Amino acid sequence: MLKILIVFITSAYVVGLVVTTNFMDKDFKCEKIVNGLNSQCNCRCGERNENSRIVDGVKTAQNEFPWVLRLTYFDKFYCGGMLINDRYALTAAHCVIYLMWFMIKVTLGEHNHCNATVRPVTRFVVEVTAHNFTYRNFRDDIALLKMNAPVEISEVIKPICLPFNDDSTYVETQAFAFGWGTTSEKKNHSCELLEVELPVLSNDDCKKTKYEASMIADSMLCAGYPDKGGKDTCQGDSGGPLCVERKDKRYELIGVVSWGIGCARPGYPGVYTRVTKYLDWIRNNGCDGCFCNATITPTTHEN
DSSP states (O other): OOOOOOOOOOSSOOOOOOOOSSOOOOOOOOOOETEEEEOOOOOOOSSOOOOOOOGGGBBBBTTTSSTEEEEEEEEEEEEEEESSSSSEEEEEEGGGTEEEEEEEEEEESBTTTTTTSSEEEEEEEEEEEEEEEEEETTTTTOOOEEESSSOOOOSSOOOOOOOOOOOOOOTEEEEEESSSSSTTTOOOOOOOOOOEEEEEHHHHHHTTSOGGGGGHHHHHHESSTTTTOOOOOTTTTTTOOEEOOOTTEEEEEEEEEOOOSSSSSSTOOOEEEEEGGGHHHHHHHHTSEEEEEEEOOOOOOOO
16 A cells, blocks of 8 residues: 555546656756755754654654655645745655646645645745656655745744765665645555654665565665564555664754555555655756755764
8 A cells, every 4th residue: 555545636627747857957956066065045944843742753843854845736735845945845756746746745844634724824835846756666666746926934933954975775664754745555644743753774675575575676675673563654654755864963854755565554654755866856856946054064973
């Protein structure tokens, strides 16, 4: 079972398809690059708001992780994503391909989407740039969404940091996934943003699970508890972030929720798009947005 319930829209009218591009970058390039990032913005990425945690880390505190966002299609919630700069959101390609891009809405700065008294920040999508994604093998499951206007970086809306390079595999690192998806198979979506802590597996170990080895590509990353299951992302979490906390206490994006067999089943850890394999693609195609400062020097990981 995929992490998202695919919605098919039928109409008597022509259904527009999302505008996609392949691996090729846009014609423009950043005019000023520092450590691989546009350096014009005076802001900091990946900073968690230090609020009181709720028992067992199931629910997040209000706006604790300000980069997490929600996608709706015809005003129906269906996928997650994350803010990477003031103009672009990152999500899974399977969340946007073959949909009418002008009907996708991005909601930011939100914690409880069932609370109608709180007005979050919303933007509409004006451009979708997807990678060479195919449902045949779910490889390259990553897409950029350009919003109709930049968002103001604040305490409740803040981008996630991107890795500096692809040196780390993050194996055995404790990672965090976030989303408003279902808490188990065949249940309703959560009103409040949830988090789950998951260990990152090596791809070799992931290939030894109940998945066929050929299903796990180098551009994918597995996280979870294959022996016992019990913790995982689920329907509605697709496109959301898998992050690690760095030594400087800032959070870095390492994965995009992509696919899996069921939710939290033994033998079937969650599978994510490995963000480090797409850093140049993200930076080049999101270059007309303003990236926040990540740090002066890269933070190293042991793995």
